[in-house]
Amino acid sequence: MKKAAAYVLTVLLAGLALVLGAPVASAHGGPIKLEVAGDGADNVNVLVTYKKDGHPVTEIVHASLTAISADGRSFGPVPLRSASEGQNLYRSAEPLPSGEWRVTVTATEPSKAKATVKVKSGVVAAAPAIAAGPSPDQATAPAQNPAPAQKEAAAVTTAADDEGGMGTPLKIGIIALAALVALAAWIGFSRRHNRMGARR
Helix, strand or coil: CHHHHHHHHHHHHHHHHHHHHHHHHCCCCCCEEEEEEECCCCCEEEEEEECCCCCECCCCCEEEEEEEECCCCEEEEEEEEECCCCCCEEEECCCCCCEEEEEEEEEEECCCEEEEEEEEECCCCCCCCCCCCCCHHHHHCCCCCCHHHHHHHHHHHHHHHHHHHHHHHHHHHHHHHHHHHHHHHHHHHHHHHHHHHHHC
């Protein structure tokens, strides 16, 4: 009975080591790719992925933005900040002044990368035309700001993304710990049962 319990315990511990070690083994690394684009207004979006597999970079990215306008003005360097819409989406910490710019984003961590694109800043995309014209009441009413609803949706998305980062390994660890406790209880009860049988 002792050998069987030892084998079961060994298998469970090996399985636990494999399960908890899997997130470390699946961690990404290597060169990154920067996809730079204007946001349609006065900022720049940078999407950071791994070159090898295209997966999002979940590590902290250290990057900065510099820009030179068509008329010779310069802007930056400005650090990039993580955007609330996605784990691997970054934005410049300061808005880009109006005009046409040649934007260069340089990343130093988790690996070095550089991307340069042309961006037109200060151009706000027009709202889509409505088939039926607005009613007279709507024509005189000021436009409502949809930003609070967008911020709330982004916060919900970010909360869901945050849960996935460390939530899965934690849940697996809790399940494995519960299995080990159950195994220890089973071994304890079987030993007690064997002792009780030996006394009779």
